[in-house]
Amino acid sequence: MTEQSAPYPSASPAPSTSPSQGGRVRTRHLQACKDEGRRFAMLTAYDHLTASLFEQSGVDVLLVGDSAANTVLGESTTLPMTVEDLLVFTRAVSRGARRALVVADLPFGSFENSPEQAFTTAARFLKEGGAHAVKIEGAAQTAPTVRHLSSHGIPVIAHIGFTPQSEHALGGYRVQGRADDEAARLLDAARALEDAGAFAVLMEMVPAAVAARVDEALRVPTIGIGAGAATTGQVLVWQDALGLTQGRTPRFVKQYARLADELRAGVEAYVDEVLTGAFPTEQHSF
């Protein structure tokens, strides 16, 4: 512990350990964090190796984000992500996760038509993907969908503020809720989504002061990405946080490792040894 450590009690271990629970992080655990003034960490994952590694490292919530369109598939937006493709990643993450809460994003175009369409899609992520919960982008207009899912047994995270699936409507990557009327709308939306049954509200690119007001106004935990330090939980895209993403990353990213450099050095050494004949040696041969 340093003097500068955050003004929160240290992270609690995930809830333990009756045979029926198996130590699995539940939405209840996230609510307990909110109730007791503790924080939790969420990170994206798209495969079983990272899922397993991240939860062993203390990540309580794994998000199978539609950001996989960018990070895995090389698309420039999240709009092309399909349910079929994200289901493949969700299944992989679920196989790697024993303890963490696995949350799947509902892809663009897979839930907006009606609460019924949303339920059909979300149920696939639970039944076929092994997810425990889903995340839905949208402000107050998605409240009926959130109500339908949560009242039929599907835990929902509501995602407000900058919602990348609407980037064309929002006019690009912009902080949301800067103007007073925007901030008021954001707060109203958060309340409506909580009232509709969302077990958490995620805010992306929202002024820290506005996010703090939302967290204060809600009973349920909030999760931030570019939303300041007052949210209950925090999320980042793992390739951004660990230095694998090439090129510019958003201002809200902090880099905790330099994986691209690490990988490049390792691969260069491998290539070099193959070309010079230094590998394989007798030790690697039969």
Ligand SMILES: Nc1nc(=O)c2c([nH]1)NC[C@@H]1CN(c3ccc(C(=O)N[C@@H](CCC(=O)O)C(=O)O)cc3)CN21
């Ligand atoms: N790798 C990756 N990281 C992410 O955080 C992420 C994705 N992909 N894909 C889905 C969405 C898209 N997101 C993004 C993408 C870009 C910016 C961005 O360029 N932000 C700039 C401009 C902000 C401004 O001008 O207000 C920044 O500097 O933060 C922000 C969020 C967040 N999500």
Ligand SMILES: CC(C)C(=O)C(=O)O
């Ligand atoms: C950036 C996070 C919140 C997300 O929605 C994703 O990874 O798709």
Ligand SMILES: [Mg+2]
């Ligand atoms: Mg997403």
